Amino acid sequence: xxxxxFTQQAVPRETLAxxxxxxxxxxxxxxxxxxxxxVLQGASRDALVDKVCAAHDAIRANPALGAEYREEYxxxxxxxxxxYIDRRRENGWGLYxxxxxxxxxxxxxxxxxxxxxxxxxxxxxxxxxxxxxxGRGSLLDYGAxxxxxxxxxxxxxxxTCPQAAWNGFAKIxxxxxxxxxxxxxxxxxxxxxxxxxxxxxxxxxxxVPAAEFTTWVK
Numbered sequence: 001x002x003x004x005x006f007t008q009q010a011v012p013r014e015t016l017a018x019x020x021x022x023x024x025x026x027x028x029x030x031x032x033x034x035x036x037x038x039v040l041q042g043a044s045r046d047a048l049v050d051k052v053c054a055a056h057d058a059i060r061a062n063p064a065l066g067a068e069y070r071e072e073y074x075x076x077x078x079x080x081x082x083x084y085i086d087r088r089r090e091n092g093w094g095l096y097x098x099x100x101x102x103x104x105x106x107x108x109x110x111x112x113x114x115x116x117x118x119x120x121x122x123x124x125x126x127x128x129x130x131x132x133x134x135g136r137g138s139l140l141d142y143g144a145x146x147x148x149x150x151x152x153x154x155x156x157x158x159x160t161c162p163q164a165a166w167n168g169f170a171k172i173x174x175x176x177x178x179x180x181x182x183x184x185x186x187x188x189x190x191x192x193x194x195x196x197x198x199x200x201x202x203x204x205x206x207x208v209p210a211a212e213f214t215t216w217v218k
Contacts, residue, residue, distance in 0.1 A: 002205075003159035004115065005198030006122035006190065011041075015156055016124065016191075023149035028141035034134050035145045035186075038177040040125040048125065048176050052117040052169045060110055071167040072132075072184040073139070091205055098203050116165035122192035127166070127173060129183040142186055149189075159194040162187055 020037060028034060040048055059065045080088070093103075101108045119125045128146070130138055150160045166173060166188035173185055194201055 001159075002161040003190070003194045004120045004161060004200045004203075005195040006120055006159070006192040007195050008121065008123060009193045011124050011158065011192055015158075019149055019152045019156065019158075022152040023145050026141065026144040026148045028144070029137050032134070032138065032141065034130040034138040034141055036129045036131075036179075036183065038127040038129070038179070040127065040177070041123060044176075045119065045123070045125045048173065049118050051172050051176065052166070053114055055169060055172060056110075056114055056117055069168040069171065072170060073167075075164045075167060075187075087206075087208075094206070095200070095203055099200060113165070116163055117169075119188075119190040120161055121195075122161075122190035124191040126189040126191060127177050127179075128186040128189070129174070129177075129179050130186055131182050132184050133182065139186070146187075146189070153191060157193065158191060161190040163189060 016039060024033070024035075026035075055065075055069065059069070077084070096102075096109070096112070099108075099112060101112060128142065130142065146162055150162065153160050164187050167185055170185040173179075173188075174183065179185075
């Protein structure tokens with residue numbers, strides 16, 4: 001479950017190191033282990049938040065600037081079709097409805113979207129990269145790594161929110177974290193202790209029953 005509001009409670013470095021070591025046991029094709037992780041806390045985290053939020057605000061003021069910020073890989077389809085677009089809309093409006101954001105309230109929508117770029121107030125921000133030379137299969141491997149990390153975090157009373165929202169701002173993020181020229185941004189993640197009083201954390205995304213997506217082959 002993704003959390004979208006965190007407390008300011010610090011996460012010990014040794015805990016983060018342990019979680020990443022656990023995540024490293026994820027399977028990968030021929031044991032390539034394509035993941036690279038950058039941990040942001042304190043000043044490094046805050047500086048990145050300021051940079052990306054400023055760019056996000058600038059795009060809102062001048063949408064033409066959006067052309068300068070591109071994802072390196074297509075996380076979402078170029079053309080949405082049912083049932084995927086229906087699920088996306090159901091999820092979006094369900095979350096906005098809980099937060100009291102109505103259709104057309106662009107200021108509130110922008111502010112909520114920008115919560116992504118503030119790591120939802122989590123004290124730890126993670127950026128995940130891999131070498132561009134790797135194939136698409138490495139993204140599948142990466143999913144296993146991220147899931148390991150998220151499950152391990154829950155075992156320590158922590159929560160996470162994996163975020164593809166950062167991907168469009170790779171030109172800002174990669175230099176900030178010191179990534180090499182051959183690396184591309186896979187996604188970001190917020191990590192910390194959930195704010196149990198925040199209404200947004202009561203939201204539960206709907207799920208399709210297993211019977212709907214499973215075919216028993218005879």
